[in-house]
Amino acid sequence: PDPEIAMNEADNWPYPVKGYTSYDELFADQANLPEEERVDYVLIVTPNFVHFDPAMKALELDLPVMCEKPLTVDLEQADQLVAKAKEKNVPFAVAHTYLGHWSSWFSRFIVQSGLLGEVRWVDSYYLQGWLADKLEDTGQMQAEWRTDPKKAGGSGCGGDIGTHALMQLRFVTGLDVERVSARLEKFVPGRPIDDHFTIYGEMSNGGKCLVRASQICIGHKNDLGIMIAGTKGALKWRQEDPERITILLDGQPDRDYWRGAVSANDGFLGDVPEWLIDEPTIPCGHGEAFHDAYARLHREFEKDVRAYQSGDEWSCDGSKYANIDDGRMGLAFIDACLKSDEADGAWEAVTKG
Numbered sequence: 001p002d003p004e005i006a007m008n009e010a011d012n013w014p015y016p017v018k019g020y021t022s023y024d025e026l027f028a029d030q031a032n033l034p035e036e037e038r039v040d041y042v043l044i045v046t047p048n049f050v051h052f053d054p055a056m057k058a059l060e061l062d063l064p065v066m067c068e069k070p071l072t073v074d075l076e077q078a079d080q081l082v083a084k085a086k087e088k089n090v091p092f093a094v095a096h097t098y099l100g101h102w103s104s105w106f107s108r109f110i111v112q113s114g115l116l117g118e119v120r121w122v123d124s125y126y127l128q129g130w131l132a133d134k135l136e137d138t139g140q141m142q143a144e145w146r147t148d149p150k151k152a153g154g155s156g157c158g159g160d161i162g163t164h165a166l167m168q169l170r171f172v173t174g175l176d177v178e179r180v181s182a183r184l185e186k187f188v189p190g191r192p193i194d195d196h197f198t199i200y201g202e203m204s205n206g207g208k209c210l211v212r213a214s215q216i217c218i219g220h221k222n223d224l225g226i227m228i229a230g231t232k233g234a235l236k237w238r239q240e241d242p243e244r245i246t247i248l249l250d251g252q253p254d255r256d257y258w259r260g261a262v263s264a265n266d267g268f269l270g271d272v273p274e275w276l277i278d279e280p281t282i283p284c285g286h287g288e289a290f291h292d293a294y295a296r297l298h299r300e301f302e303k304d305v306r307a308y309q310s311g312d313e314w315s316c317d318g319s320k321y322a323n324i325d326d327g328r329m330g331l332a333f334i335d336a337c338l339k340s341d342e343a344d345g346a347w348e349a350v351t352k353g
Ligand SMILES: NC(=O)c1ccc[n+]([C@@H]2O[C@H](COP(=O)([O-])OP(=O)(O)OC[C@H]3O[C@@H](n4cnc5c(N)ncnc54)[C@H](O)[C@@H]3O)[C@@H](O)[C@H]2O)c1
Pocket: 001, 002, 023, 045, 046, 047, 048, 050, 068, 069, 070, 095, 096, 097, 141, 142, 160
């Protein structure tokens, strides 16, 4: 954090914005402003160890927050934030970007519609290769803090991208991971924190799952994906090909559905809800990707923030973006994984808040 860079950036922004040398200065300023002149919400995009403090300070001022994942560095901090957000009754989002893909919403609908039957098995994964060597020793900023347990939290790879794989599973299936048997591995010599994360889990409906993440799979970029196997069929989705959702039923050809090209009743899917079909998107074939997913999270969060500001009902119910309870579940999951790994993979329960 360099105050000079922050002020220069603000001065050179294409439209007028006010710069601050620290977030404490920003919050002090906000505290003295009349409500209608305050920021709509605070976006926290700092490394994991700089989530808790600004989030708490924003909540103290009744300001809504969208915070990057993982919510905090440990479960204790996450529990404190949840308590504060509930006490203040303020909208709070956690930026699990991939939930903002239309295809994630569609996948959730497909599972809920029962087309796949009861979910028996899920493989939810996030594979990267950028930490296959000791990049942190070169001074690369993103690698440095992500491999320092004090800054990243107890799990490196798991906290950073395993939580995305977990959230994708929870959002699309509507199920929780309730027990875990975990292996947190350090493939790169001298690294104090896991760079490979493999979790075998039991879901709330009795089904089983793999939640896995890796940062040492050379060549893999942001290979997040999910495969859901139910008693009647399966569904596959990958964020590097985010417009396509594949549905597989026994004895039938694979069906690829594309964002923007689903109709209300195509003779196979049944009634797809209008809100899902009407969700504003650019025409199909003009690819949506990561930034569009982010934009959709913000758009949905902003609806709740506007309602909150005008005293109307707001939901923040986790059906369009991750909320603070989802963020806490990410940390509860990591906490259970760390304990299980320490106990040589013994089953460990994921605590509910
Ligand atoms: N949702 C996603 O898809 C996604 C993707 C990438 C990163 N992230 C998350 O976003 C966060 C940031 O990751 P990144 O890769 O962008 O990190 P980064 O290192 O690129 O950037 C962090 C920024 O925070 C600033 N900063 C650090 N300490 C600060 C402080 N005390 N006060 C003010 N500013 C400070 C740094 O100067 C830097 O500009 C992490 O929590 C990460 O997990 C989420």
